[in-house]
Amino acid sequence: MSAIDWKTLLDAATEVAAKAYAPYSNYTVGAAAYADDGRVLVGCNIENSSLGLTLCGECGLISSLYATGGGRLTAFLCVHGDGELVTPCGRCRQLLLEHGGPDLPILSPQGEVTLADLLPQHWLDYVPPERATNPHPDSRNRHPGLVPGSPDEVRPGGEPT
Ligand SMILES: [Zn+2]
Numbered sequence: 536m537s538a539i540d541w542k543t544l545l546d547a548a549t550e551v552a553a554k555a556y557a558p559y560s561n562y563t564v565g566a567a568a569y570a571d572d573g574r575v576l577v578g579c580n581i582e583n584s585s586l587g588l589t590l591c592g593e594c595g596l597i598s599s600l601y602a603t604g605g606g607r608l609t610a611f612l613c614v615h616g617d618g619e620l621v622t623p624c625g626r627c628r629q630l631l632l633e634h635g636g637p638d639l640p641i642l643s644p645q646g647e648v649t650l651a652d653l654l655p656q657h658w659l660d661y662v663p664p665e666r667a668t669n670p671h672p673d674s675r676n677r678h679p680g681l682v683p684g685s686p687d688e689v690r691p692g693g694e695p696t
Contacts (some may be wrong), residue, residue: 539610541642544568547577551592556577559586559645564621566592566613570606593627597634608635612642620644630653
């Protein structure tokens with residue numbers, strides 16, 4: 536049994552889902568997460584008439600993470616409507632990875648999983664070192680001695696390559 540208080544996040548996500556702006560699909564989403572200092576962060580989806588410019592709830596949540604002091608995500612869930620658990624979309628899995636890492640606990644419709652379960656072989660492993668001027672703590676670029684693809688390399692949440 537997890538020590539994470541998922542009920543608090545579920546209530547927060549359900550509450551913020553009711554504030555979503557989703558006049559085109561009527562598919563309201565609320566997202567909630569804990570930051571490493573215990574803050575509860577929330578976000579809701581904001582649709583746009585162009586549809587392509589629609590923002591997922593996770594976008595607002597991560598903006599809130601930085602707007603309220605920064606840090607790292609330590610647990611996450613998202614809901615539709617009145618509290619039906621859903622999973623983050625592909626783009627948002629990548630967003631969550633950057634700010635919570637592959638071990639981020641996520642309460643999914645199938646139970647508690649990690650982000651690595653939802654996003655195996657993620658992009659963070661493949662950021663070229665020359666682009667990593669400020670290497671992310673979960674990037675393999677923090678291990679400059681590792682040779683990509685070498686037998687010694689083990690990716691977070693994955694099998695040895
Ligand atoms: Zn999304």
